[in-house]
Amino acid sequence: MTHRGLPIPPHFDPEKVGRVWRVDYQAIAAAARQWARKHGIRPASADRYALCLVLVDVQNTFCIPGFELFVGGRSGTGAVDDNIRLCRFIYQNMDRITLIAPTMDTHHAMQIFHPVFFVDADGRHPDPFTRITAADIQNGKWTFNRDLAFALGIDKAYGKRHLAHYVQALEAGGRYDLTVWPYHAMLGGIGHALVSAVEEAVFFHGMARFSRPDFQIKGDRTFTENYSVLRPEVTQGPDGAPIGGKNVAFIERLMTFDAVVIAGQAKSHCLAWTIDDLLTEIQQGDRRLAKKVYLLEDCTSPVVIPGVIDYTDQADAAFKRFSDAGMHVVRSTDTLSAWPGIRLE
DSSP states (O other): OOOOOOOOOTTOOGGGTTSOOOOOHHHHHHHHHHHHHHHTOOOGGGOSSOEEEEEEOOBHHHHSTTSTTOOOTTTTOHHHHHHHHHHHHHHHTTTTOOEEEEEEEOBOSSSTTSGGGEEOTTSOOOOTTOEEOHHHHHTTSSEEOGGGHHHHTSOHHHHHHHHHHHHHHHHHTTOOOEEOOOSOSBTTSGGGSBOHHHHHHHHHHHHHHTOOOOOEEEOOOTTSOOOSSSOOSOOBOTTSOBSOOOOHHHHHHHTTSSEEEEEESOTTTHHHHHHHHHHHHHHTSOGGGGGGEEEEGGGOOOOEETTTEEOHHHHHHHHHHHHHTTOEEEOTTSOGGGSTTOOOO
16 A cells, blocks of 8 residues: 655644744644544554654754754754654654654753763863763772762762772773763753654644653663663662663563654664664564664764764664664655555555
């Protein structure tokens, strides 16, 4: 069956995708129900072929120019362009998307990747985008900020031991060096929210298809990074106590779908690690399941800070590895019927 896609609803304005604004829920809910009746869109419960769209960290903090960690890619407008295409994809394929699962990077100020966690010999905090290695901790270039111990409910000695253990665990696991990020995705702040245009599209889909979005909170653990929604970077502290664990329930739910489509930010970090962890789970079970995963390559961009860091090559290499493992790298602008392996009922 050929599926050329639904028309774009008249309320969608691509010029607004790079801005923050209030979604008129009542009006959008009414418009969605009318749209469903007009185009014969059935409830998601009627789907015989179940498709899940995972939206990784499509939040203001990463996707709106001028916010804390805007993912501009090499073009400088990456996340905005990505989200224009993403919104169009949601609207055009609304009748085929069974469930939307947005992940929400969720942070507090006093976490292991924020500046206040560290001090040097003069009591200064590192600048954002500083990379901290095991050698930096060993030689005392950076150490745990002992003034945080009370607020974090730990003793000062533990903070120092944990930091040394953590950077060593990152290196041993082949992960990125510990990066000090600007304060971002702060719980309760505007940067934490979904991009307004994407939130509107997700809400419209939910009302049109009677499908409740499956929001996944990640990144709120104090002592570990959590790029992937499926597991933290490090799972145990220096004494073997758990500091985070696999998101088993979400992994198991994803495995029940006939197709899993993944988009979001950033291609080099949270998106890449989420896909990598999903691939690991698949390879530990049935490798053939990789073929039901689709990566929207035109709805994601890598972290690029001009003159500071550029993760484009690492992101592209990761996508090649995912493709070689059987996952499909596709474009949102292609009709679903052109995607390999997709079955349209």
